[in-house]
Amino acid sequence: MNPARRFLSFRDFDWALLAMVLVLCALSIFEIYSATLHTRYTGFHTKQVFWIVGGLFGMFLFAKIDYHKLIDFAPWIYGVFLFLLGIVLIPGIGHKALGARRWIKLGPVLFQPSEWVKLVLILAVARYFANLGGRSLTGRDIFKAFVLVGVPMLLVLKQPDLGTTLTYAPILMAGLFLGGISIRQSIILFTAGLVLIAGAWTSGKVLKPYQKARLTSFINPDNDPRGSGYQIRQSLIAVGSGGIWGKGAEKGTQTQGDFLPIPHADFIFAAFSEEHGFVGAILVLLLYFSILMRLIQNAQTAADLPGALLIMGIVAVLTFQIAVNVGMVIGFMPVTGIPLPLMSYGGSSVLFTFLALGVAMNVRMRRFVN
């Protein structure tokens, strides 16, 4: 028997992390139930239960797969998904909905490659920087890393899907930071980034006008009073009117009165904050904080560099999604359509989060193996 297998045990599985995740999932199910009570989305909470159960299966499955094997296959997977991102843009193959071509139709199922690319990029970036072995980075290394993440980003932006595109960025940033970028290099990159963003903004070719309006309306909701400005205003009213203790489950007037846009998905945190108040919202933030800290601790105790980089990639994506989604709900961030991990309704989001957690679990379970 392989000695590596012998020591792999679910005793080392991170049950504490799983408990916190399941508490969040439970809160999510209750809030989806409440938010969809009188809408045509009634019953979505049971669908969410199925997604979570499926996610748990996926998580245990990924926890069993040696992450070194995943990293070995990373270039192949990366290639396949790059190909998929390419063909999804072709009208005959890519399925168009809500003005964007994001899906490939496989029989009855709509498959969205860009969601999976998050995980693929985490693997690819971890492999890339692990291979560099922690030495100081050359400009060439940095350029290669940018190409690695930048190509899928451009393909997704073309769909267009700004939210998902932005989600890839923290993977690269985490990789660069942990992979050994120097302070001088980061200052140069930061400056170049600013110039690039300013150029992209003013050129008018990268972002469509409605995307720009969405990105700026959180500063001044009146810029787009019928669109995202309206959504932000209603979200602020929902959160603010919740007060300290909230209006109670199923009693949020903004949520129940359909003023809050998609209260079971992107704006679930606003619905939760309205019905459960400041106390409830802080409790959720504490849970997220604990989960992230737990993951970082796992990264610290990881057996090797690729494992640690994998977990930190996951941490980067989750942190980014939490910051952007909650920030959007409370008016700090623009409306980008990024879901709140573990709380927003949606199969892709749930599956990604659980699979990513499965990878992290695997890293933890192998900390004593080898």
Added chain:
Amino acid sequence: MAFDRFTRGEKLSSLKLTVVQYGILVMMLALGAGLWRLQVLGADNFRVLAEQNRIRKVPILAPRGKLFDRENRLIVDNYPSVSCFLVREQGHNVDADLPLIARGLGLDLDQLRATLRRYRSAPGYQPIPIKQEVTPDEQAFIAAHASELPELETIDQERRLYPRDGYAAHLIGYVGEVSEEMLNDPRYAAYEPGDVVGKAGVEESYDQLLRGQDGSRDVIVDSRGREVGYLRTQHAIPGQDLRLTIDNDLQRAAELALGDRQGAIVAMDPRNGEILAMVSRPSFDPNDFAVRIDRTAWNKLITDPEHPLLNKAIQAQLAPGSTFKVLMSVAGLEEGIAQNLRVECNGGANFYGHYYHCDEKHGLVDIHNAIPMSCDTFYYTLADKLGIDRISRYATEFGYGQKTGIDLPGEQAGLMPSAQWVMKNYHRKWYAGETISVGIGQGAIEATPLQLARIIGGIASDGHLVRPHTVFPDQLPADFRHALLDTYPGSGKVDIPLDPDAWMTITDGMAEVTQPGLYHTAGSAHLEGIDLAGKTGTAQVMSHEALDRTSKGRITYPNVWFVGVTPRRNPELVVTVLWQNGEFSYYPARIGAQVVAAYVEKQRRLAHNLPAVKAATAPAAPPKPAEVGAIWSQPETGNGQPVARIRAGHFFVNPPAPGGVHATAASAHAPRTASALPGRLALALPPRQIRTP
């Protein structure tokens, strides 16, 4: 393995991981601070916004008070009306439905599109009114397509239902949306834009009572404005029903008597000032205003040279002509001049170097035959002897040149000239010749039909003058009654006791007017068995001389008047008839006689004492049945229906056969159900044409 070179010792720098941890902590603190700012510091503010979001105050419109006649017969009612609105729902493409909507509601597609374009910039939750007065068929269409056309919504409203064909339109008035200028008027401080307000007649002067008080309901709505529940309802207080002094029977008699002639009729009870009938021609249909009058119809009304909106009964200021001789007789007798005045009439007389015409060569005339013959020469002489100061003093005392104080808006005061008046307005002295013209009610003197009714009715009542009114005051709150007197000031109730001999002489003279006799001006208005006293009047639109110069090939008939009372002393009824450009003064006398006959006939019928009244002018041939439009309320059937139902229909009413009034009418066209002809409609329809003698 690919990662052979990694050893267990190779790890991420823990400093960097700590940096990441602190970074996440800072982010979480920032989010927590944001939540604190919204949920703890801003909670009150956002709670208010959330309430405003979901609660909409929906007004509950108070039904306007109904108007009844003096016998509690319904004149003006409300009817439920349905309006259709288009609600723009997010995510539902309305444009594709427009052809179907236009077809179902009978709208012009291009016009519907134009309506929607006008509302393009309006907020999405604001419903767009696309059709008023939705018919039952169209309502059925909306209901049947509720799932395909969720954007269509209907709203129930109460609308005003007025009698057809302008029946009593000037007295009732009409309602409309409150205008910008009215909102600036402190009198309308309590009104809000969009409110319906009385704009003329009783509707205007009693608006405060009729309108009631709108209620409201706090409706919980969702983001698409759909109602999901109610919070609090403040019920509307319905407007007060008012009983008018109008007698429907007499009003209808007056309407039919005046026909299409330009002019006015006022019938009043001179004992108390109750207006029994008021007609003005041309008329208008107040129902046109009840919805929203369209621009062309409105322009037509206000640019019509005949001024259909003008209530001539209180707003036409015209020379009273010979009807003024009643007042002249009072002045002459009270001053002791007329008793002994004898004048030889040779068709006119010379005063101050100018020849003044009379209509006939009356021969020797005294006060007793001057009134029935309406001898101008006699009154020229009397006026000359009295002088303008005395004439003006008596006239003003009895109410010429002053508003009567009727409870209707827009009353005109008329004009009584005097020496002071010409001095003030023309900065010249009074010419003695002017007095001569004033003596026969010509010249600068002007009066309204209502003024003449009040003055002549008052003289026939031994100087007991009244304030005319159209609503019984006992139904009004005390403060409103006082405010009404302030709002419509006028000479009002005055007692000027007459010398008994003068009273006898004048009333007997007026009674002779309608008796057949040589030179009697209204002998053909004689009513057998009815004591009808009166005075005719002919007022030249231009002076005789000007008329002679300009009338070649063109006929300009004078305005003709009749003021009649019955009985001659302490009358129950006074009727003023004005027929503009009516040529001969016995024409209005006959019209007045018809109104008087209708009144007396009704009183006798009520007293079960009805002899055959011979109509003043019997038609030569039975005229064709006349179409009469009417509304009436069906009395409660006793099966628990609390609301009397309103009916409307058309009837063919046969004019009276000689010797009695009998309607052989049949229901011809009744939109709802009119199985039985209401008895009140069985009215005499007099002939339109009056035969020239």
